[in-house]
Amino acid sequence: MRKLVLLALVGLGAQLVDGSLGMAYGVTSTTLLLAIGTNPAAASATVHLAEIGTTLVSGASHWRFGNVDWKVVAKIGIPGAVGAFAGATFLSNLSTETAAPVMSLILLALGLYILTRFTISGLPKGNLGKPLRKRFLTPLGLVAGFVDSTGGGGWGPVGTPAILASGRLEPRKTIGSIDTSEFLVAIAASIGFIIGIGSEQINFAWVGALLAGGVIAAPIAAWLVRHVPPRVLGSAVGGVIILTNVRTLLRSDWIDASDGVRYSVYAVIWVAWAAAVTYSVRAYRAENRAAAASVVADEPEPARV
Template sequence: RVVARIAGPGAVGAFLGATVLSHLSTETAAPVMSTILLLLGAYILVRFVLGIKPALKKQLTIKFLAPLGLFAGFVDATGGGGWGPVAVPALLTDGRLSPRKVVGSVDTSEFAVSAAASVGFLVGLGAGGINWRFALALLVGGLIAAPLAAYLVKIAPSHLLGVAVGGVILLTNTRTLLKSFDVSDPARFTAYGAILVVSLAGLSIAAQRARKQATAAEPEPEASLSA
């Protein structure tokens, strides 16, 4: 249901974004978008480390998913990637779906988004504006990596997956921001290292918390009867 509601608007947004990008540059929007996603990534990381569960019971509606899909699809096409970085943080922040379902739904609907963006670029640039060797190499790499990623998402505990996703969002958007402001390499690598340390610490804390909760939930053994 989530895939059906987000894929259509995402495809429309991707087609529009590809058409727009064929005629103008959107580089100035990258720092703003990365700042927003950076904040969302930090929230996701903290939420899953601390085990915070939003009290939301209603299912995701078309009023939420359609604008999200339209916006994420537009960003994906204009920025060369953004469907996952925009849609995943928004859905994880909302809290109605587990990390596993969020990643699976976003990945499944990305096919329609990518197809629409490809059509948009073909319309705007023509076949001569596309480097087919690069496109083929990326396609082959994606076909190899996708099944492995799907398997990892399937077996990974939700609390650890949420922390990992939050850390990746932090890392990728920090990279975009620092490169936008021409920050020196030593400073950038220091920031990357700090995010990695924080993410690993978060994974450790989340794992320990989950073990404690599992231990507390185990039934106490009945006292042995005296002979």
């Protein structure tokens, strides 16, 4: 029972992050499932089954708040589903000994990307209004869907920054569209895993716990997307993902590091993570001060009598 409550809280927290950043529900949830010893394919299957419900509620919530561009959803969601099914089939055919460190490497890379992206750059906002073409969104969807299934997460970390980097769609609509299109990806990945590993290896109580937490958080996250500083949140979440997956890799048969080496690496990560979050907080405050000063400077002077 305690584990189910923990999973529900993880689902809630992960969905709050995902709905605010457009990424990290799958990466965060899968990282925890791997940390407690779940089979990699079963972990990804569990998360994707839960995501069918969370992405449906999240998409509806984002649509209600005007955060969805349906043309983008169609152009990226359909190829994303194809890539997700292929990725699920690929992961299902890997042995557990091979799949666990492979998945941790993918998650680690995504965590590093999230941390550096949001710490250094924040959210790009140039070129707003220019169309996002199918020739860009189709291959992006295929790659993001494949990575999402094999890594237990990755649709958001791959898709959201790529669209944001184009600067053609405002951040809230980028996040809303990615979250909404993930519904198609979650269905395709779940079908692929059920065909590949069967339903016997999936703990549906865990699926329900993750789903319950995510469903509660989804409408809150859709509202918070306009209020939570993504830069700080991205840095914080990136650090969690990096630390957890480095721990998995250092304990794997690939490395099998000694206690001294592991704790030294953890200490370095903690210091770097704390510095990144501190930098993000300061950068966010500096941006707010600059924006406030700009507003004041643009105000017309009162007429003199």
